[in-house]
Amino acid sequence: MASTSSPQEDFLLLLLSDSNLPTGGFHFSAGLESTTKHGFLPKQTSPLAPSALEPFLVASLRAHARSTLAFVASAHSISSSFVSSPSSPSSPSSSSTLSDLVDLDELYESMTSNHVTRRGSKTQGTGMLTLWQRGMRSPAYLQLEGEAGEMEKRKEAIMDGLRAFTRDGTMVGHMPVCWGVLCGVLSLSLDRTLHLHLFLHARSILSSSVRLNQTGPYHSQSLLLHTAQPLIDKEVEFYHRRPGMGGVRVGGISRVQGEQDEEDEAEEEGREGGPAGTWPLGEILQGRHDVMHSRMFNT
Template sequence: MDPWTLLQLADSALPTGGFAHSGGLEAALQLGRCGGPEGLARFVDEALWSAGSAALPFVSAAHAEPARFAALDLRCDASLPSAVQNRASRLQGQAFLRAAAAVRPERVARLGAEAERGGTPGHHAPVFGAVLGLLGAEPGVARSLFLFQTARGVLSAAVRLGAAGPLEVQGLLALARRTGEAVSAATAGRAPEEAASTSPLLDLWQAHQDRLYSRLFRS
């Protein structure tokens, strides 16, 4: 995969809709379950381990075999019973697919047509893996980029929620690298059949999003 395309897909300006989601951080803050730099750092670590156990198996499988995308997408759909999480995954996956097709239509457009034709939900993890696989990214690069965007999404939401400043967030994002590397190594060989949620509190915060009286994010 050429470095230019990789940088473009990693760019926060890529219109994937991630800015509309906090990954449960907004609910956690309002419920008083996350406060200060240490609390925010713990939340990011929790989000990374959760993504590693529940989503990375689908990223890896779709990356290795993009032709299995439809079956993996349906399995991913079944693994997300929470309405809030399921909706967020669909919205971000479909947006990432459209954005990637605009960047490299000759490689990705067919995947979008296949998803539309098959009526699959287009969840973020299998879409991400299949796109990176079609574009020739190394497996480790695909996993790292997925985890990086997970951490960056949470921390970007923290800035807009007033929980941290931009410079403070960059420091936390740099520190999250160690957790991201540990998560990627620990889950590298995990199959989609082994995907599981390992953070019940994070799941509850994400599910609580629709119950907030006032909210800035969709999830």
């Protein structure tokens, strides 16, 4: 990525990419376990052949980007605008900001096609809110004053409000929305927020693959560097060419071997921006996770 970052932003990236955080890998396989059990993941034919996991990684990462980045970006914009705005009559109120985030969360809930994805997204999303409350908010003993103190109060109004809403059932608390809010109140740039969101999804898949004994830790690092990293850059760039929440569409790949041909890609370029479903087969297989006789992961 061409964008630069400050030392503070670099430090936040290190904190948020910690594998101990509730972002998946230990409990969520993003449908990999179900895809394997149902026989849709090809076996490795030769050590010299491309990884059998690579088609799944490409298709899943692409589908995740097209369905969630618009929600992450919208939540980031809503929360960062409120936190950074000075206290004035024209500034957005905490109640209107929370209402916008609840509406965004409801839209993601209605667009998520299977209960397994919704369950995992809710668990990880509420985990992000807990992470801020217990590990990211400013300790009381620091006693921030002036503009820093006012900004911290606005952060608390948003994060504590969302946490209360998830507890009383006002909102579900999906991962893309809560992740965008968390990064917005921490003043992480949008580019870094989107990039890290996709990185964590790719790492979760590869961590799950290691736990399923499909690949080794060194091979998973190779896939993360040589397969996932170029695709993440491409998807973030693609989002910036088609930003916003302008439309909902259901797109076309229906096989594990994810990439569409050039004609399909050209057709997509002309479509209105917004979240989209691009991998129906992956949705079906992940939705069948709960019918397996034995399961290692929750999704």
